[in-house]
Amino acid sequence: AQTVTQSQPEMSVQEAETVTLSCTYDTSESDYYLFWYKQPPSRQMILVIRQEAYKQQNATENRFSVNFQKAAKSFSLKISDSQLGDAAMYFCAYRETGANNLFFGTGTRLTVIP
Amino acid sequence: DTAVSQTPKYLVTQMGNDKSIKCEQNLGHDTMYWYKQDSKKFLKIMFSYNNKELIINETVPNRFSPKSPDKAHLNLHINSLELGDSAVYFCASSLLAGAARGQETQYFGPGTRLLVL
Numbered sequence: 604a605q606t607v608t609q610s611q612p613e614m615s616v617q618e619a620e621t622v623t624l625s626c627t628y629d630t631s632e633s634d635y636y637l638f639w640y641k642q643p644p645s646r647q648m649i650l651v652i653r654q655e656a657y658k659q660q661n662a663t664e665n666r667f668s669v670n671f672q673k674a675a676k677s678f679s680l681k682i683s684d685s686q687l688g689d690a691a692m693y694f695c696a697y698r699e700t701g702a703n704n705l706f707f708g709t710g711t712r713l714t715v716i717p
Numbered sequence: 718d719t720a721v722s723q724t725p726k727y728l729v730t731q732m733g734n735d736k737s738i739k740c741e742q743n744l745g746h747d748t749m750y751w752y753k754q755d756s757k758k759f760l761k762i763m764f765s766y767n768n769k770e771l772i773i774n775e776t777v778p779n780r781f782s783p784k785s786p787d788k789a790h791l792n793l794h795i796n797s798l799e800l801g802d803s804a805v806y807f808c809a810s811s812l813l814a815g816a817a818r819g820q821e822t823q824y825f826g827p828g829t830r831l832l833v834l
Contacts, residue, residue, distance in 0.1 A: 636821065642758075648807060648825035692758060698821070703748060703773055703813070705823055707760040 607697050609708035616685045617716050623670075624680045624711045626695030633657075634700040637671065637678045642710075643691040651693070654678065656700075682713075690715045720744050721826035723808050729832045730798055737794045738829045740808030748772070748813045749791035750823065751783060754805040766791050767813050798833045805830050 606629045616622035628637070639651040654662045654671050662669050666686075670679045682689055695708040721742045730736055742749060750773075751763040765773035769785040780796045795802060808826040 638822070640825075646805060646828040646830070648809075648828070650822060650824065653822060694760065698823075700821075703750070703765045703767070703811075704762050705750075705752075705809075710758045 607695050607706050607708040609693075609695055609711050611711045612709070613712045613714070615714040615716055616682070616689075618685055618687060620685055621681060621683045622685055622713065624682075624693050624695075624713065626678045626680070626708055628676050628678065628695070628697045628706075630676070630697065630699070632699050636698045636700065637669075638696040638698070638705075639667070639669070639678075639680045640694045640696060640707075641689075641691045642694065643688075648694075652680065685715050687715050687717060689713060721808055721810055721824050723806075723826040723829050725829060726827060727830050727832075729834065731834055732798055732800060734798050735794070735796045736798060736831070737792055738806055738808075738831075739790070739792045740826055741790050742808075742810040742824070742826075743789065744810055744824060746810040746812055746824075747788050748811050749785065749788070750809040750811075751791065751793050752807040752809060752825075754807060754828070756804070760807070764791075764793075795831075798831075800833050803831055803833045 608627045635656045637654045641649045641651045652664045666683045668681045692710045694710045697706045748767045750765045754760045764783045766785040782794045785791045805828045809823040811823040
């Protein structure tokens with residue numbers, strides 16, 4: 604079974620600084636999707652960024668970027684110029700292409716220090 | 718416009734009661750899901766429906782019964798509620814896996830916090 608591991612239960616960052624959240628996953632598949640979702644205190648699950656495994660280029664969305672290392676099965680999220688509104692739980696998720704099940708990691712709670 | 722909506726947002730009830738949570742999406746997706754997030758924030762899929770048909774049914778007590786009247790709605794009915802059912806339940810939707818490459822992202826509703834007393 605696919606597993607997603609987030610080894611950092613909690614992280615903190617100074618406002619305007621950069622932080623990287625780690626995620627590793629285990630799969631025998633070569634074609635899949637990876638996602639980072641953000642869950643603020645409002646509980647809403649918000650898609651932050653996604654990566655398709657067949658694309659070598661790392662995905663970026665404004666201040667959010669990923670470092671996708673397929674051979675190492677690593678998918679970290681970098682948040683640049685951190686803002687107070689970035690404070691939330693961040694979940695890494697995996698989905699095999701052609702399958703409907705989304706596997707989540709256990710989450711990393713990010714605190715942004717003013 | 719809300720893409721994936723759930724009602725109610727909060728549900729407090731007594732053990733043994735039967736309750737339902739409703740979910741609707743207006744994204745034109747054909748696949749909908751129910752996830753459970755426990756007290757430790759762990760999210761796990763419960764069910765998935767495609768065009769009103771069940772396609773994923775994880776190990777969930779049969780007290781939980783999803784119902785999909787049409788592809789835009791997936792409701793979750795829970796019988797004989799137990800203390801351990803207390804959690805946040807998320808509905809999500811997407812296109813069916815494999816339907817359109819790059820269009821399979823799941824979008825989540827706001828969640829329903831269920832508290833069983």
